[in-house]
Amino acid sequence: MLRGVGFGSWLLPEGYMWRFPKEGDRPRRIERMVEELIGEEKALRFWNQYYDRYVGEADVRQIAAEGFNSVRVPINARFLLEEDEPVRFRPERLRFIDRVIGWCRTYRLYVILDLHGAPGGQTGTNIDDSERDLPELFTDERNRNRTVELWRMLAERYKDEWIVAGYDLLNEPLPNWFSQYNSLVMPLYRDIVKAIREADDRHMIILEGVHWATDWSIFDEKPDDNCMLQFHKYWNNPDTESIRVYLDKREAWKVPIFMGEGGENNKDWYAGAFRLFEDHGISWNFWTWKKMDTDNSPCSVKKPAEWQRLVDYLEGGSKPDEAEAERILWEYLNHLPFDRCDYHPEVVRSLFRRPTIRIPAIYYGYEGEGVSFGINRLTERNIGFRINDGMELHFIEGERSVPNFQHTAGEPLRGDEQLCIQLNSGEWAAYKFRIDSVEKLPFFIIDMRLLAINGSGTIAVIVDDTTVDLIEIRGLFWETYRLDKKLRLDPGLHQIVLKCGNNQILVEWLEVKTQEV
Numbered sequence: 001m002l003r004g005v006g007f008g009s010w011l012l013p014e015g016y017m018w019r020f021p022k023e024g025d026r027p028r029r030i031e032r033m034v035e036e037l038i039g040e041e042k043a044l045r046f047w048n049q050y051y052d053r054y055v056g057e058a059d060v061r062q063i064a065a066e067g068f069n070s071v072r073v074p075i076n077a078r079f080l081l082e083e084d085e086p087v088r089f090r091p092e093r094l095r096f097i098d099r100v101i102g103w104c105r106t107y108r109l110y111v112i113l114d115l116h117g118a119p120g121g122q123t124g125t126n127i128d129d130s131e132r133d134l135p136e137l138f139t140d141e142r143n144r145n146r147t148v149e150l151w152r153m154l155a156e157r158y159k160d161e162w163i164v165a166g167y168d169l170l171n172e173p174l175p176n177w178f179s180q181y182n183s184l185v186m187p188l189y190r191d192i193v194k195a196i197r198e199a200d201d202r203h204m205i206i207l208e209g210v211h212w213a214t215d216w217s218i219f220d221e222k223p224d225d226n227c228m229l230q231f232h233k234y235w236n237n238p239d240t241e242s243i244r245v246y247l248d249k250r251e252a253w254k255v256p257i258f259m260g261e262g263g264e265n266n267k268d269w270y271a272g273a274f275r276l277f278e279d280h281g282i283s284w285n286f287w288t289w290k291k292m293d294t295d296n297s298p299c300s301v302k303k304p305a306e307w308q309r310l311v312d313y314l315e316g317g318s319k320p321d322e323a324e325a326e327r328i329l330w331e332y333l334n335h336l337p338f339d340r341c342d343y344h345p346e347v348v349r350s351l352f353r354r355p356t357i358r359i360p361a362i363y364y365g366y367e368g369e370g371v372s373f374g375i376n377r378l379t380e381r382n383i384g385f386r387i388n389d390g391m392e393l394h395f396i397e398g399e400r401s402v403p404n405f406q407h408t409a410g411e412p413l414r415g416d417e418q419l420c421i422q423l424n425s426g427e428w429a430a431y432k433f434r435i436d437s438v439e440k441l442p443f444f445i446i447d448m449r450l451l452a453i454n455g456s457g458t459i460a461v462i463v464d465d466t467t468v469d470l471i472e473i474r475g476l477f478w479e480t481y482r483l484d485k486k487l488r489l490d491p492g493l494h495q496i497v498l499k500c501g502n503n504q505i506l507v508e509w510l511e512v513k514t515q516e517v
């Protein structure tokens with residue numbers, strides 16, 4: 001399984017990762033702003049330093065140290081292609097890709113090459129650097145041909161590079177408002193595959209569906225025997241029902257599947273969604289490794305003190321003079337290297353379920369009844385989440401009836417969005433977490449947020465098939481309970497089972513913490 005991160009905003013700068021408004025939402029608009037402010041010569045120097053610093057060896061080293069085994073490298077065609085004809089490529093830009101591949105080879109991280117912005121644009125939105133908000137890859141034969149030639153060149157260049165895991169042909173082609181072009185995607189995929197295979201018969205072909213990679217209805221037949229199908233997942237239910245169509249296609253085609261982009265949410269959602277992928281044997285890639293002023297990506301670039309001046313200018317405000325703009329932009333460049341970013345290890349811990357980790361109770365395992373949970377009867381309650389499990393799920397307060405998983409900036413759940421599970425006598429739920437190899441093994445502490453519906457009840461805590469505590473719950477209010485004993489656990493995958501002894505128990509979350517010996 002691939003477990004990785006995406007290098008979003010590196011070779012295709014995305015405005016939201018710069019905290020820019022719509023007027024600076026894509027590479028060509030950001031480039032135009034920089035050139036307007038400091039001139040063509042300094043702008044060229046700015047971009048060379050940007051590409052040089054945004055992803056460095058220290059980033060790759062840290063990604064490997066955290067336990068990831070892959071990275072996805074989003075490429076803007078305009079970054080590599082000269083504008084004129086015939087098709088020519090920019091060798092000084094290719095060296096950035098060569099360099100990151102070299103670092104990944106050193107640190108044993110597979111590399112997925114992702115054409116994130118194809119010639120003309122495959123989505124017709126800001127994410128592919130579209131010029132006119134149209135998917136001109138599919139309406140202009142010249143763009144189509146340039147895309148094929150770009151992949152031919154990459155395949156020829158990297159055909160013998162074993163650390164390259166595969167070629168991700170097009171990122172998120174054709175949102176549904178451009179679905180009239182959907183029938184053109186598979187023919188283009190076949191032409192790209194043909195060009196790749198003329199140079200490279202070994203590397204894996206990665207295909208994405210339409211409409212943000214979520215719609216796989218275009219996949220009529222396999223264009224190659226060595227392929228993987230990719231979907232993306234944002235801001236929706238982390239449950240098996242939401243990915244059933246992808247699991248079924250995996251079974252029908254007998255190919256691996258890949259959640260190639262998911263993230264931009266809060267850490268509770270990460271703890272659920274990425275366990276979902278693990279339990280179903282789905283490779284995954286977190287979006288994204290680094291962006292400005294954030295706490296829901298591992299790396300946060302510090303925002304320059306006067307950054308708002310650039311935002312105001314993009315929105316029609318006064319133009320900073322050249323010296324002021326240069327000072328702001330170069331401060332930003334100085335903040336890009338890994339060792340100058342704010343690092344959020346708790347984000348990585350949530351992806352791997354590594355202590356210290358809080359696991360919302362609704363994210364018990366996804367391997368089915370008898371393995372991940374046990375219930376006495378199917379509930380009649382339906383909130384539109386994990387409905388096939390039959391587990392009783394409740395909102396803790398308020399009148400909400402449907403969950404909200406859209407927390408794009410990482411904001412926590414509001415009070416009326418908090419959910420819990422109800423365990424009746426004899427029912428249980430299982431939660432996996434992982435401990436990494438450490439030189440000095442700490443103790444582990446387990447806390448749980450519990451309430452007994454009738455004012456009293458018991459719940460057994462079972463760790464790796466051994467009952468370690470029986471908690472007595474008293475009172476009609478939510479309280480946090482801690483295991484009486486501290487645990488010694490070896491590195492590896494572990495499981496906590498919460499089993500209701502009597503009456504009815506509500507569980508909001510459990511948290512596994514470390515305490516040094």
